[in-house]
Amino acid sequence: MIVNQQNTEYFSMFEKSMSSYPLTPPSSLEDSPQSVLLVASPNSNTFEYETYEHSPMQIPHTFAVQPNIMIDPNSLIKTETRPSLRFIEQPTDRFRFRYKSEMAGTHGSLTGINSDKSRKPTYPTVELKNFSGRVIVRCSIYQSNADGKDFLPHAHRLIMKKGKEEHDDPHDIIIGPEDGYRAVFQGMGIIHTAKKNIVSELTRKKLQLRREFVARKEGELRELSTKEQVEIKGLAESESKSINLNIVCLRFDAFIKDNGILYPICDPIYSHGINNLKSALTGDLKIVRLDHVVSPAKGKKEVFILVERVTKKNIKIRFYELDDEDRVVWQDWGQFNDLDVHHQYAIVFKTPKYRDENITSPVRVFVELFRPSDGARSEPRDFRYIPNKPIFKAGQKRPRYDYGSSSYSSSNPGSEELPVPIDNLQLEQSPIFSEMSPLSVPSGLSEEIKRAMNNINSDEFRRIFDAHMDEYVSVCETTDAPKVAENMQLITRRKTEALLAQAEKSEGIKMEVTDQERRMAIKVVEELRSFYRTTHTPQLAIRILNHYFLEDKRTNALHIAICQRDNQSALLLLKIMVTYRQFELIKKSNNEQQTPLHLAVLCFNGPMVNSLLMCRARISALDSDLNTPLHLAINSNAPIEILEMLLIKRECENVKDFIDLENEQGNTALLLAIEKKKLAAIKLLCKEGADINKIHPKNGFVPLRFAIEKQHTDIVKFLLTLNSIDATIKDFQNVSPWAAAFSKDANEEITKAVQKFMADNSIPFEVKEEPEDDSEDEMEIDEEFEVKKELPHLTPDELETMYKKVDTLTPQCLDEVSDILDKSENWKCLAELLEIEHLIDSEIIKSDISMSKAVLTYSIETNRDSIWMIRNFLENLDEFKAVEIMDRMVQELQKC
DNA sequence: GAAATCTTCCC
């Protein structure tokens, strides 16, 4: 172990002057496995540490600006008794360096890394250990450096305001036992030294340090010789070329003063790097906006993104995927060159290809900006990879392969199966098929189908099937092939006529089909009919169903029947598919990836939508624009009944699994409803649990923000009545919905509604234009509503248990709820739902208490469980405000 | 001469 001569000298000096605090002699370090060398740096002329072997740097996965390069000497030295400094609070790692010309006003000072805006700020703080007596702790500004050694003073200035005066570093604080040996450095700022002043500033600092060094060495202060000055100037000049102006660190020393000269009593410590927030080299990276958030798995999708200032040579776009445990399982880079970076604020790039080009359903990944120079990353944004568009060979009259087979019934849903040769078709092993015997008489067929039906565990289906059985049999009984065709055409024509009449009222009722398609559909139905007459086997049925589809458009008979609104034929097909349990055939999509359900929705064909849903058609099915039938229902202005049908709870599919799906544009059904200004649809979706705070992947807008942007006043108002609405979620540009509501071009009514909401929910105003209200009043309101904001998000189950513990309404709650019901007159409906309509006619009506109150109290008195029931009935009646009041009451009761 | 970067200025 090598110890510099001078150090020994100093240590012995301390021992002399502070004999009561024996300092560990340097020799005791010799056996330390992690050695520390105390050496005089030739450049800075101060003591610097060289460290050998230190624990590897840890770079956290999340948003690393600058790795913490601080080496804490305490961790390296074994001694318990030697004085040492350690950090109580590191400085913040991001700070705006200001030029001297900017220092006129008062700007923020350097806070601690853990400083929180809402609380008292913290400041960089260090503590001296193993020492008693008074001591000087010094803070000065140094160049941050990655390898944690050879620290040099920085050309920037670390200033501290004392009253009016500004002091340059170093800043010395005298501390002692009364401070707990802690030095807090409050009110410091960093002045960005202009380029032209760097050399002079650096020289000034070096001269000062050299003077102190010389004084220590020689035991007295003296001016430096010209030779020394010239030497230092030279050093400053060469150093100024390599200095990084956008990152600094703080150095802390502990000294004792003897005869006007400072002697260090321990090793200095250095903070982690402090990055200049204003610089493109170290400032925050951010993706502000994306024009696409979806790419096919093969990549090469062109995407425009807007970003905060970047430097074109020092920026990358990283795509990555995390597994369930947040481990990175894939990453790749967006492709672009210098020319694709527009003025530091926009980048046009192409997506990389996904690790698996053959994915069959969308995959969620992330995009982020990455800055190679310091490893900094932006906040990640959501991005999705979707299956490549399938390539279909056109021009073949007859496909060699048919789609759909037994593989449908066994394999995972959502994946597009490979074509299977017709001859290899195998049937699933199902009791239906083994029990089936060939039948020659159509009337017997219904019996068989009925038997098969018993194996399908769905009452709903049986209902629909039975309802249409006659129709089914009649088609089957028609023996004459030409007659069937004729019949079909007749049906189609009649339908067409009827539909044309309706089509004038609303759009999208019927979709175009080609003659070829129509012919094909007719043929399928025809063959199915004749097949039933003769060689009745399930194999053949499936074969027929599979056999015909048009290669270029990939339409099958079911699609065509639905497009033509020929429900009769469509039902026949459906029934056969269900009878043979070919549920996957019902979900088969055409070349725009539209399933029969998509088509039925687009045609506003309510009965067909209903039938398809009963046959387990999936609402989470995505068309080529990633629209679900739900999206289409809203976008095509389908009648609300269709939307309602789609949201009916079913055993085979959970509403939650599709209600919040984003289409290719990143829109959820709720967002489309807002765009289309469909309040009824919005209410319905919200009631069914659509996520009202879901942020848009392109710009971070929440639904409320879209409503404000679109100036849809009643929608804004409605959204604000919802319990779980969060009006504070900021978009990618740090604008919250409420801030948008106060912008110049927002309409007055919206501004007022939002203002009221914010007052009610004690959200602080930060808008200048806000007219000043009576602040005292506001305080009262604030307190009142503080409890309100704390309403935790509960699952229905949790809510129910809470309700079950309560057997009466508080008088206040009763009043408020009654008031609401009196106004809306919904108490009548409530009474009906509670099955106490008789009350209405009874004598209570003559008393002067409100009917709502009467209904509520009666119900509660007669039935303990009724509060929970009432709540849910109210919810069904769209009395959200009343529900909210009740929820709050119940939750407050629990707290007591 | 245009773009990038630095510095000052302003709200």
Add this chain to the structure above:
DNA sequence: CGGGAAGATTT
């Protein structure tokens, strides 16, 4: 304060 941008300087 943080954000934006104009003006100045460098590349």
